[in-house]
Amino acid sequence: MFTYTLRRLILAIPTLLFISLIIFLLLDLAPGDPTAQMPLTIPPEVKAKIRESLGLGEPIHVRYLLWLKQFVVAEPLYMVDHYLGTNFADGMQRVISWQTRSPVGDIIVQRMPQTLWVVGMSYVVGIAIALPIGILSAYRQYSVFDQVGTFVTMIGYSVPPFFSGVLVIVIFSVQLGWFPSIYDTTHEVTDWQSFLYQLRQMIMPVMVLALQTTAQISRFMRASMLDNLGQDYARTARAKGMSEATVVLVHVLRNSMIPVVTVIALGVPLIFGGAIITEQIFKVNGLGQLLITAIYANDIPMVQTITFIFAVLIVLFNLIADVLYGVLDPRIRYD
Amino acid sequence: MPDGAVPVLDVRDLKTVFLTRSGEVHAVNSVSFDLSPGELLGVVGESGSGKSVTMMSLIGLLPSPPAQVRGGSAIFDGADLLKIPEKQLRRIRGPRIGFVFQDPMTSLNPVFDVGFQIMEPLRKHMGMNKTQARRRAQELLELVGIPDAGRRLNDFPHQFSGGMRQRVMIAIALACDPDVLIADEPTTALDVTIQAQILDLMKRLRDQLGMAVIWITHDLGVIAGIADRVIVMYGGQVVEQAPVKELFGNPQHPYTRALLETVPSVTGDRAPRLRVIEGQPPILSATPAACSFRARCGHAFGRCYVENPQRMPAGSGHDVACFWDPATGEPRDV
Ligand SMILES: Nc1ncnc2c1ncn2[C@@H]1O[C@H](COP(=O)(O)OP(=O)(O)OP(=O)(O)O)[C@@H](O)[C@H]1O
Ligand SMILES: [Mg+2]
Numbered sequence: 001m002f003t004y005t006l007r008r009l010i011l012a013i014p015t016l017l018f019i020s021l022i023i024f025l026l027l028d029l030a031p032g033d034p035t036a037q038m039p040l041t042i043p044p045e046v047k048a049k050i051r052e053s054l055g056l057g058e059p060i061h062v063r064y065l066l067w068l069k070q071f072v073v074a075e076p077l078y079m080v081d082h083y084l085g086t087n088f089a090d091g092m093q094r095v096i097s098w099q100t101r102s103p104v105g106d107i108i109v110q111r112m113p114q115t116l117w118v119v120g121m122s123y124v125v126g127i128a129i130a131l132p133i134g135i136l137s138a139y140r141q142y143s144v145f146d147q148v149g150t151f152v153t154m155i156g157y158s159v160p161p162f163f164s165g166v167l168v169i170v171i172f173s174v175q176l177g178w179f180p181s182i183y184d185t186t187h188e189v190t191d192w193q194s195f196l197y198q199l200r201q202m203i204m205p206v207m208v209l210a211l212q213t214t215a216q217i218s219r220f221m222r223a224s225m226l227d228n229l230g231q232d233y234a235r236t237a238r239a240k241g242m243s244e245a246t247v248v249l250v251h252v253l254r255n256s257m258i259p260v261v262t263v264i265a266l267g268v269p270l271i272f273g274g275a276i277i278t279e280q281i282f283k284v285n286g287l288g289q290l291l292i293t294a295i296y297a298n299d300i301p302m303v304q305t306i307t308f309i310f311a312v313l314i315v316l317f318n319l320i321a322d323v324l325y326g327v328l329d330p331r332i333r334y335d
Numbered sequence: 336m337p338d339g340a341v342p343v344l345d346v347r348d349l350k351t352v353f354l355t356r357s358g359e360v361h362a363v364n365s366v367s368f369d370l371s372p373g374e375l376l377g378v379v380g381e382s383g384s385g386k387s388v389t390m391m392s393l394i395g396l397l398p399s400p401p402a403q404v405r406g407g408s409a410i411f412d413g414a415d416l417l418k419i420p421e422k423q424l425r426r427i428r429g430p431r432i433g434f435v436f437q438d439p440m441t442s443l444n445p446v447f448d449v450g451f452q453i454m455e456p457l458r459k460h461m462g463m464n465k466t467q468a469r470r471r472a473q474e475l476l477e478l479v480g481i482p483d484a485g486r487r488l489n490d491f492p493h494q495f496s497g498g499m500r501q502r503v504m505i506a507i508a509l510a511c512d513p514d515v516l517i518a519d520e521p522t523t524a525l526d527v528t529i530q531a532q533i534l535d536l537m538k539r540l541r542d543q544l545g546m547a548v549i550w551i552t553h554d555l556g557v558i559a560g561i562a563d564r565v566i567v568m569y570g571g572q573v574v575e576q577a578p579v580k581e582l583f584g585n586p587q588h589p590y591t592r593a594l595l596e597t598v599p600s601v602t603g604d605r606a607p608r609l610r611v612i613e614g615q616p617p618i619l620s621a622t623p624a625a626c627s628f629r630a631r632c633g634h635a636f637g638r639c640y641v642e643n644p645q646r647m648p649a650g651s652g653h654d655v656a657c658f659w660d661p662a663t664g665e666p667r668d669v
Contacts, residue, residue, distance in 0.1 A: 230398075231441065232436060232438060232441040232442045233441065233442060233443055233444040233445070235396060235436070235442075236434075236436065236442045236443065236444070236504070236507070237444070237455075238396055238428070239394070239396060239428060239429060239433075239434040239436075239508075240429040240455060240456045240459075240507060240510075241425045241426065241427075241428050241429025241430055241456060241459065241460060242425075242429070242455065242456075242459065243425065246455075251444050251447075254444075254446050254447070255444070255445065255446055258446070328446070329445075329446060330445070330446060330448075330491040330493070331445055331491070331493045
């Protein structure tokens with residue numbers, strides 16, 4: 001298993017390099033100029049200087065390699081310096097946002113917690129709700145519970161977050177006034193009162209995102225449980241005199257979790273993508289919103305970096321899913 | 336079987352129905368039989384005759400819905416298995432009545448090692464701790480003839496061959512020293528040499544442990560070799576019941592006679608052509624009101640079409656549910 005993981009990690013490097021190159025080339029095709037938005041009073045010579053200083057005059061392969069060096073070498077070194085107080089980076093050039101002129105890495109680190117709180121929490125909540133629902137609706141197939149669950153998950157599937165998000169804002173913020181409609185990222189939790197506020201402002205975005213997760217995972221869990229409940233080994237467990245709880249929650253569940261865990265792992269990067277819209281709606285200034293504003297502002301280094309981070313997440317969680325599969329299913333041997 | 340011995344299991348008028356979309360399927364119709372301590376009872380009948388459903392009804396292993404046990408009784412150790420609460424049944428099913436299924440490839444849980452699967456009933460029913468259960472599990476694997484038992488406890492089912500897996504299944508069924516072992520075609524999914532090994536193993540275990548065994552099979556050849564007594568099932572009913580020698584020497588029911596003719600002879604004087612029983616076994620949508628074998632029977636006459644024959648004595652320890660008497664070639668006068 002270890003050598004397999006190592007091999008996969010090494011194989012991921014060319015994949016990621018290729019992806020980063022494609023992103024770079026695509027963004028290069030996009031029209032736009034970082035100095036276009038500057039005041040017209042700036043003389044053209046100065047603009048040209050600025051563009052030169054941003055490295056725009058160089059041929060494309062030089063610019064790509066420069067970005068690569070900045071992202072792969074400089075940024076991690078700065079990160080290490082920041083946490084350990086060392087000085088490995090030694091004034092190396094970092095990836096600089098065209099829009100804010102500050103390092104892309106710093107901005108992303110600032111924005112990350114918001115996204116993790118809202119998106120990560122919603123994923124955890126979604127899964128925590130989905131698993132019991134899936135298990136119970138499979139065990140009581142065609143019961144009232146199962147029918148209601150089917151109906152609700154169908155809604156969760158078919159209603160996009162940009163609709164359900166606006167809907168809950170209209171109902172719970174505008175009409176009922178229960179929750180704030182804007183997520184206040186400057187809010188700090190210091191005491192019980194502020195914790196409650198944090199909870200209240202998280203509820204709507206978390207629930208909107210969780211609805212989708214719940215819909216997908218619970219369906220998947222249900223199908224997987226149904227596949228396994230009728231298996232011969234479940235009958236064997238009953239024939240051994242095991243209790244229903246043991247049969248369902250030990251024997252059947254353990255088998256059913258194998259594909260579900262894989263789907264959960266594969267879903268992690270996707271939910272970051274989904275956050276782009278939800279963050280817009282609830283004004284959460286996380287990574288998703290950062291990406292959108294960077295796209296509008298033609299901030300190519302920022303777009304390049306965030307997109308690439310998403311790509312890294314996808315490759316990484318694919319690997320995690322495969323490794324988990326091997327861990328959970330003894331029939332799979334990678335070595 | 337000495338007459339008058341108290342049976343370990345006494346089944347009377349068992350009736351099981353499946354409620355399906357296309358109506359009821361009467362899979363088991365008024366089945367009665369008993370099982371003496373230490374006896375090996377063979378159950379034969381072609382596919383769909385209700386052998387598995389009968390046995391699974393007894394110990395509540397049929398999923399309900401669609402299955403519904405409509406009536407009858409199954410007395411085991413003074414309690415009626417069909418009436419006692421599920422919790423009490425779980426202390427009998429497994430520890431006291433073991434079950435071995437047909438397909439060893441799918442009957443073991445693929446994600447747990449076999450040690451865990453053998454130890455599970457030991458820990459639950461025998462109150463053993465981990466070390467005790469492990470020691471006993473190892474003994475059991477040795478008992479069923481798995482070499483290097485101690486190490487193999489950590490192996491997963493897919494690391495065993497089909498025959499070895501069936502041995503593991505037998506070890507699980509024997510774990511808590513049951514009074515009754517029900518083996519539902521335990522060798523059908525295995526190839527012939529492995530079948531013979533499993534058969535030998537079962538014979539040895541029965542002599543060694545002295546439990547009663549119900550052995551379900553299609554194969555009369557197997558039955559002839561190991562059973563003390565045989566019941567023949569057809570259309571969810573017991574159509575004939577006799578000690579094994581009597582059954583092979585003096586078969587009464589036309590279905591049994593036909594079954595015997597389908598067995599290839601091993602003594603050399605080969606039948607010119609292997610007989611097959613023409614026609615299909617019935618799927619009954621109601622309690623049968625006539626003999627369910629009539630359509631395939633060469634001897635059926637008027638009465639067979641209007642009345643369902645009940646089991647009637649036909650010799651010592653022998654009974655048959657048929658109106659036709661092979662000795663005279665005439666209807667019986669009952
Ligand atoms: N889940 C079910 N739903 C409906 N009918 C069923 C179901 N299970 C079994 N039956 C019916 O019960 C009858 C008896 O089935 P059973 O499995 O007991 O046969 P069997 O004698 O064990 O056959 P085999 O030798 O193939 O195992 C079958 O004819 C079938 O129609
Ligand atoms: Mg069967």
